[in-house]
Amino acid sequence: MLKISDLQAKDIVNMENGRRLGTITDLDINLTTGQISSLVIGGGGKVMGLFGRGEDEVVIPWKNIIKIGSDVILVEVPQFNDRFKPKSFERRS
Template sequence: MVKISEFQVKDVVSVVDGKKLGNITDIEINLNSGKIEAIIINGSGKVLGFFGRDEDIVIPWNHILKIGTDVILVRNKDVVPTSYIEEK
């Protein structure tokens, strides 16, 4: 079992490009099933947090590949590496 407080301090990293996406700031729970539907990562602040933020990143639970001791590996569907795009 993992406590939410322990879950929130882990770095979330995309396996698509190795980029650190941030830390979990919230979770979506299905009240009918009691299961976690998604994790939410706050968008990063622009210019030291001034002038607004980027949009939050919502990662569905089924896109989490591995939860380790220090990191959570996810498949972020919004990131498509250019090497995977087929040329026509």
């Protein structure tokens, strides 16, 4: 079993370009199923989303996660730019 604190300690790396995106600052959880629906990266000054979402946060749907390793989480975010954008990314089929 994986703890939230274990996830937060891992770096998020984009498989598209090998770039480090940051670390997890928040999680979106489906309250009906109890499953994580997405990871939130970036945006300082908030404590687990208690004060709302910042404009510089990136939401990555769970389906875009390729692999969770011991030190990193590999994701596929094909449209990621140098600056964070407040939108969700969808994995290409």
